[in-house]
Amino acid sequence: MKDRYTAQIDALRSTLGKIEVALGSIADAIIWTDGEGRVQWCSASFDRLMGRPRIGILGKSLTELLPLREHGVDLPPEAHPVSLILRDGADRAGYYELVRGDDLVSLELTGHFVHIGSPGPSAIMVIRDVTQARGIEQIRLQSAALEAAANAIVMTDHLGYVTWVNGAFSRLTGYSLDEAYGKKLSILKSGRHDDAFYRGLWETILSGSVWQGEMINCRRDGTLYTEYQMITPVRAGDGAIGHFIAIKQDISDRKAAEEELRQAKTAAEGANRAKSEFLANMSHEIRTPMNSIMGFAALLLDEELSPEQRDAVETIGQSAERLLSLINEILDLSRIESDGMAFEEITFDLKELVTESVALLRPGIGTRPVELRCDLQGDWWHVVGDPLRLRQVILNLVNNAIKFTDEGEIVLSLRTAEEAGDTLSLACAVSDTGIGIAEDQVETIFEAFSQADGSTTRRYGGTGLGLAISQRLVGLMGGEITVESRRGSGSTFRFDLRLGKGIPGEGGGKPRQTEAADAIASAPTKQGLAILLAEDDPANQKVATAMLHRMGHRVSPAGTGAEAVGMAADHDYDLILMDVQMPEMDGMEATRRLRRAGITVPIVAMTASAMKGDRERFLAAGMDDYVAKPISRDILRRVLGRYGGGGETGRAAPSGVTETMQGIAEELGIDVSDYRDILIDFIGDKRQDLEDLRAAIDGGDVAAVQHLAHKIKGSALNLRLDAVSGPAASIEEAARGGDLSPAQGEMERLRRAFDALEQAWGGSL
Amino acid sequence: MPTIDQLMAASDVPVVIADQRGVITFVNELFLHTFHWEREDLIGQALLVLIPETLRDAHQMGFSRFYVSGEGTILNQPLALEIVTGDGATVSAEHFIIAEERAGEWVVGASVRPL
Numbered sequence: 001m002k003d004r005y006t007a008q009i010d011a012l013r014s015t016l017g018k019i020e021v022a023l024g025s026i027a028d029a030i031i032w033t034d035g036e037g038r039v040q041w042c043s044a045s046f047d048r049l050m051g052r053p054r055i056g057i058l059g060k061s062l063t064e065l066l067p068l069r070e071h072g073v074d075l076p077p078e079a080h081p082v083s084l085i086l087r088d089g090a091d092r093a094g095y096y097e098l099v100r101g102d103d104l105v106s107l108e109l110t111g112h113f114v115h116i117g118s119p120g121p122s123a124i125m126v127i128r129d130v131t132q133a134r135g136i137e138q139i140r141l142q143s144a145a146l147e148a149a150a151n152a153i154v155m156t157d158h159l160g161y162v163t164w165v166n167g168a169f170s171r172l173t174g175y176s177l178d179e180a181y182g183k184k185l186s187i188l189k190s191g192r193h194d195d196a197f198y199r200g201l202w203e204t205i206l207s208g209s210v211w212q213g214e215m216i217n218c219r220r221d222g223t224l225y226t227e228y229q230m231i232t233p234v235r236a237g238d239g240a241i242g243h244f245i246a247i248k249q250d251i252s253d254r255k256a257a258e259e260e261l262r263q264a265k266t267a268a269e270g271a272n273r274a275k276s277e278f279l280a281n282m283s284h285e286i287r288t289p290m291n292s293i294m295g296f297a298a299l300l301l302d303e304e305l306s307p308e309q310r311d312a313v314e315t316i317g318q319s320a321e322r323l324l325s326l327i328n329e330i331l332d333l334s335r336i337e338s339d340g341m342a343f344e345e346i347t348f349d350l351k352e353l354v355t356e357s358v359a360l361l362r363p364g365i366g367t368r369p370v371e372l373r374c375d376l377q378g379d380w381w382h383v384v385g386d387p388l389r390l391r392q393v394i395l396n397l398v399n400n401a402i403k404f405t406d407e408g409e410i411v412l413s414l415r416t417a418e419e420a421g422d423t424l425s426l427a428c429a430v431s432d433t434g435i436g437i438a439e440d441q442v443e444t445i446f447e448a449f450s451q452a453d454g455s456t457t458r459r460y461g462g463t464g465l466g467l468a469i470s471q472r473l474v475g476l477m478g479g480e481i482t483v484e485s486r487r488g489s490g491s492t493f494r495f496d497l498r499l500g501k502g503i504p505g506e507g508g509g510k511p512r513q514t515e516a517a518d519a520i521a522s523a524p525t526k527q528g529l530a531i532l533l534a535e536d537d538p539a540n541q542k543v544a545t546a547m548l549h550r551m552g553h554r555v556s557p558a559g560t561g562a563e564a565v566g567m568a569a570d571h572d573y574d575l576i577l578m579d580v581q582m583p584e585m586d587g588m589e590a591t592r593r594l595r596r597a598g599i600t601v602p603i604v605a606m607t608a609s610a611m612k613g614d615r616e617r618f619l620a621a622g623m624d625d626y627v628a629k630p631i632s633r634d635i636l637r638r639v640l641g642r643y644g645g646g647g648e649t650g651r652a653a654p655s656g657v658t659e660t661m662q663g664i665a666e667e668l669g670i671d672v673s674d675y676r677d678i679l680i681d682f683i684g685d686k687r688q689d690l691e692d693l694r695a696a697i698d699g700g701d702v703a704a705v706q707h708l709a710h711k712i713k714g715s716a717l718n719l720r721l722d723a724v725s726g727p728a729a730s731i732e733e734a735a736r737g738g739d740l741s742p743a744q745g746e747m748e749r750l751r752r753a754f755d756a757l758e759q760a761w762g763g764s765l
Numbered sequence: 766m767p768t769i770d771q772l773m774a775a776s777d778v779p780v781v782i783a784d785q786r787g788v789i790t791f792v793n794e795l796f797l798h799t800f801h802w803e804r805e806d807l808i809g810q811a812l813l814v815l816i817p818e819t820l821r822d823a824h825q826m827g828f829s830r831f832y833v834s835g836e837g838t839i840l841n842q843p844l845a846l847e848i849v850t851g852d853g854a855t856v857s858a859e860h861f862i863i864a865e866e867r868a869g870e871w872v873v874g875a876s877v878r879p880l
Contacts, residue, residue, distance in 0.1 A: 010786065010832075017833030020826040034819060041823045044838075055839050059819040059847070 029127040035120035037062050037082045049129060051100065062125070068096040068107070085111040085123045095130070106134040152227075152248040158241050160184050172227070172250050174220030185246070190224050192216040205233045205244060214251065225252040272337065279334035283327045288537055290327070291631065294320045295543030298633070302550075329465040336472040343476065347502030348387040350426070351376060352714050354414060356678070357394050363677050364402045371409040372402070378416030383424055384500030389473050394428070396466040397481075397493050401432035408433025408490070422501045431492035437485040445483065446471040504710065529553045529574040529640065534564035534590065535606070536582040544577065544606075547633050551640070561585030565593050573601050575643050578623065580607040588621040595622035602643045606631060638722060675719075682719055683758055686712055690754060693731070697743050705743065706735035712750075723753035766841055769865045772874045779878065785871035787812045787828050799879060802851035817847045817855050831864070835871070840864055848877060856880075 023030055024044030031042040039057050047054045050065070057065055063077040070079075075096070077083060085092050091112050098105040108128040115121040146153055152169035156162050162180045170176050173188060180187070193215065204211040212230040219225060227248045236242035297317035305313065335341045358374055365372060394412070401410040415427040437445060446467050471481050474495045485491035531553050535541040545555045556571070558564035561578075562585045568576060576594075578587040585593075591603050605618045605626035618626050627639050689712055696704035709732035716725035727750035734743045772780045779796035783789050789807050797804055800815075807814065816824050831837045844860045857880040864873045 006786065013786070013829045013832045015829075016826060017829035017831070020830040021834060024830075032822070038819055040819055041826055053838065054823075055844055055846070058823045059817070 027128070029125075031062065031125045031127070032114075033062055033082060033086075033123045033125070035086060035122060037080075037086055037123065039065065040122065046127070049105075049127060066098065066127075068098060068109075070094070070096050072097070081109050081111050082123050082125060085113050085125075086121065089113050089121065104131075105129060106131045152250070154180070154185065154246045154248070156185065156244045156246070158243065160186075160244065163243070169248070172219075172225070172248065173217070179220075188217040188219075190216045190218040192224070201231070205231050206241065208233055208235070208241065214255075225250055226255045227251060276334040276337045279330055283331040283334070286327055287324070288540060290320055290324055292537075292539035292543050294324070295540075295547065295631075299543070299546050299550075329469060332469050333465055333472070336469065336476065341473075341476065343389060344386040345384055345500070346387065347382055347384050347504075349381055349504070349711070349714050350383050350390075350414070350416070351381040352711070353387055353391055354394060354412065356715065356719070357391055358398060358412060359678050359681055360675075361395065361398050361402060364399065368405075369407045370402070370405050372398070373409065373411055375411055375413040378414070378424075380416055380418050380424055380501060382502035382504045383416075383426070384502045385477065385497075389477065390497075393470045393473050393481075393495075394430075396470045397430040400466060400493075401430050401434060401491070404491075405432045405434030410434075418501065419498070424499050424501050426497045426499055427494070428497070429492055429494040431490060433490040436487045436489050436491050437483065438487040442483055442485060446481065504707065529643070530556070530572065531640075532556050532558060532564060532568055532571075532573040532576040532601075534558040534561060534576065534582065534587065535579045536560060537579075540579075544631060544636075547631070547636055551633070551637060553640070561587060561590030565590050565597075568594055568599055568601065569597060575640065576601055576603045577627075578603050578605055580605050580618070580626075587623075588617070591621045591623050604639055604643075679719060679721075679757070682715060682721075683754070686715065686754070690751065694747060694751075697731070697740055697747055700740060702735050702738060702740060705740060706732055709735060721753075721757070723756070724750065727753065766863060767861075767876070769863070769867075769872050769874045772863070772876060775876070778876045780874065780876055781807075781812075781815065782872065782874040783812050785832060785873070787873075789815075790872075791874075796877065797851075800848060800850045800856075800877075806851065815848050817849055820847065831871070837862075837864060845880060 020043075026043060027045060029043055029046035029049045031046055032040050034040050038059055038061055040059075042054050042057060044054070046057070050057065061077075062082045063080040066080075068075045068080060078087075081092050081094060081096070091110075093108070093110045096107045096109055098107055106129070108130045110126040110128075112124045112126075113121060114124055147166045149166060150168055152172040153166045154162060154169050155164040162183050162185065165175070165177050165180045169180070173180075175183075175187065201211050201213075210230060210232050212228070214226060215229050216224055216226050228251045229246055229248045231244055231246040233241045234243040234245060294317060297313050297320065300313045301310065301317070332341075354374055354376065358372060362372055398410065398412055410430070410432045413429045413431070417425045417427075419425055467481075474481050474497070477497055479495045479497040481493055481495040483491060483493050531548055533541065533544055533548070533555050535544060535557065536559055541557050541559075545557060548555045556567060556573070558567050561582050564576065564578065565585070578591060580587040582590075587605060591605075594601075594603065602624045603622065605623045607614065607618075607626055607628065615626060625639060625642070627635050689708055693705065693708040693712065696708060709728045713725045713728035713732055716722075716728060727746040730746040731743045731750065734740055734746070767775075769782065773782065773791060773793075776793065776795060779799045780791070780793045781789060781796055782791035789810050789812060792802070792804060792807050796802070797807075812828075813821055813824065827838065840862050842861070844862070845857055846860045847855045848858045848860075849855055859878045859880055860875050862873065862875040864871050866872075
């Protein structure tokens with residue numbers, strides 16, 4: 001009996017043992033707990049899941065043994081699935097995470113509520129480790145994302161053989177995954193990059209760095225495209241580069257758009273340049289006949305004329321002058337816009353420039369009750385810049401203010417402040433109590449050919465180019481003109497500039513025309529030069545010949561460059577005046593030939609273009625100097641003076657002075673009567689400076705001599721009073737050298753020149 | 766690692782020995798004294814009388830597996846397990862369980878030191 005029972009128990013035990021082994025072979029862990037959630041039994045897989053032997057687990061609470069997280073949040077014991085199953089008496093399934101050491105394990109839990117056998121209920125939990133499956137799912141999702149990406153993505157092994165491409169890659173290149181797989185990406189080579197390009201790329205990625213850049217590649221169908229590509233090396237677990245991932249973006253459209261834009265820009269710039277060149281050429285073409293008109297008008301005025309005839313000729317001259325100033329403005333604008341405007345960098349006295357500019361314009365107020373004054377604040381007034389251009393801007397702004405102000409005041413205010421380094425900040429404002437500008441017109445007044453109101457042109461005259469030119473000049477000097485204005489309550493124009501700080505007395509370079517003026521004072525004078533005049537235009541030839549004859553020179557005209565070369569080879573001349581633009585052989589070529597033939601006579605170019613770089617070209621061709629057309633007698637006289645032809649000196653007769661004045665006024669673009677007023681002011685103002693200078697020379701005060709001489713020179717230069725500025729410059733030079741001995745003689749010359757001026761204007765006062 | 770004979774001879778440590786069916790065949794004096802059992806209440810009884818309720822299922826399953834396969838997962842290592850005393854209490858004790866094959870049958874023995 002007992003043996004039968006024993007045998008039966010043994011059989012049951014054997015079965016139970018097999019079941020235990022069978023359950024242990026299931027990958028999923030199986031646990032049953034008692035009604036309190038304590039582990040009663042678990043399969044061998046639970047050991048593997050927990051990483052500890054299950055003997056230590058038995059009898060422990062599953063909520064403590066298996067702390068779970070759901071969606072990244074730790075579950076409290078009462079929310080643990082085993083607690084919920086036992087609480088609710090119901091089955092439950094779900095996904096949870098388990099933190100095991102450094103790993104996050106994903107678990108799928110299926111729990112059953114059972115009430116069998118043992119006292120009280122139990123829970124049977126089946127736990128599946130789905131970490132890997134979830135990882136695979138994640139990878140599947142990422143893979144789907146890569147596949148769906150808009151950018152072309154390609155993966156290669158470490159040798160560059162394709163292991164995977166996405167759909168965008170296939171659409172971009174025309175190669176499917178099957179076609180690209182196992183191939184090198186060199187299937188995309190377009191031949192547009194050299195070997196060094198690819199070598200550089202490989203060097204970069206093999207060193208472990210990311211390569212990115214543009215590349216022109218070739219599609220399967222042979223068409224080219226441009227892509228922006230980023231190639232990232234991916235290191236394997238052992239640190240060696242195992243793969244490369246390239247992400248490509250098709251930028252062909254963008255490149256095409258950029259190219260279109262570039263071409264459009266080039267075309268627009270070309271058109272604009274052509275326009276500017278056309279304007280410059282037109283101006284040139286107009287200036288040439290204008291030269292004759294003005295020249296002959298001036299010559300005619302020297303003849304015996306009836307009052308009516310004189311009036312007519314004067315009108316011709318004045319009209320021509322106005323036309324010329326208009327052309328000058330257009331030429332200025334086109335020079336600026338064609339980038340042909342050259343700026344000088346010289347030291348000048350800003351205070352003098354301003355004072356004299358205002359003095360120049362004051363006569364323009366006439367009888368209107370308008371007060372024009374300067375408000376200058378600052379300690380330092382010697383600046384480095386382009387005095388002619390700055391003066392042009394100030395003249396324009398003040399002139400505008402005068403033009404549009406019937407009563408009240410116009411204030412030109414300048415503030416200078418020293419800044420760190422060698423710079424000065426200059427704040428300039430011109431305010432008036434004039435008609436003002438309506439708000440909606442403020443925007444357009446700086447545009448070329450624009451006045452605030454079309455009707456203003458008729459009432460106030462002018463080309464409307466002044467502000468446009470001024471704005472561009474200030475812009476080129478690094479500033480901007482702004483305006484505040486309301487209709488009826490005046491306007492204020494402002495601009496700020498940063499200028500170099502100049503040292504008084506260190507003149508640096510000087511404007512060319514004043515260099516010429518300085519030369520006059522020291523040049524030995526010789527009346528009656530033998531001049532070869534090469535000029536193809538008969539009218540201009542006549543004018544120049546007449547002018548030169550009247551100055552007492554002998555003139556041999558040549559109609560072409562070739563003729564001039566032949567004549568210069570056969571005869572000795574003191575000077576050649578060479579028109580630059582002549583048919584057949586131009587002045588440049590003629591000059592080169594003359595220089596090659598060893599002819600050293602001074603050659604002065606005559607040109608109407610005077611664009612940036614011209615002077616350098618002339619000098620390179622072997623010319624010594626140039627004069628701008630239309631040629632005025634004054635300029636001609638001064639240039640000739642440099643080459644020994646005598647110029648205006650202090651000994652000039654009153655009639656000579658008058659001629660000079662006409663020329664200077666022309667050059668400054670102002671009325672002769674205004675110039676005369678300024679001149680008279682100058683004589684009055686500088687008398688005292690002259691006395692002080694003499695006293696300083698006698699007293700041996702070198703610093704005072706230098707300062708005063710510089711002051712006189714500067715003012716005289718602005719007024720083109722070469723006979724005054726010449727000796728003053730020599731005195732300044734002597735003082736700078738510390739030796740005042742030559743100053744006595746120069747002082748005598750200066751005094752004579754001044755006396756001559758006074759004498760000349762005595763009758764006019 | 767002691768042998769069954771050494772266990773049976775030991776007097777300084779409580780010892781219990783069972784056959785391959787889990788029937789208790791030997792307990793020493795120190796075991797009876799330590800865990801308040803009478804010899805006649807244990808000899809011929811199943812080991813289950815010494816195993817608390819919560820461990821019984823696991824014991825049955827594990828012992829059956831050992832019976833069928835000879836593979837034990839708890840042998841030859843010190844284990845902290847609870848044991849039921851003769852007066853019905855449950856105490857913790859360090860079990861060191863060994864198994865020896867004798868004449869074709871397994872003999873299982875354990876030293877059980879109270880903790």
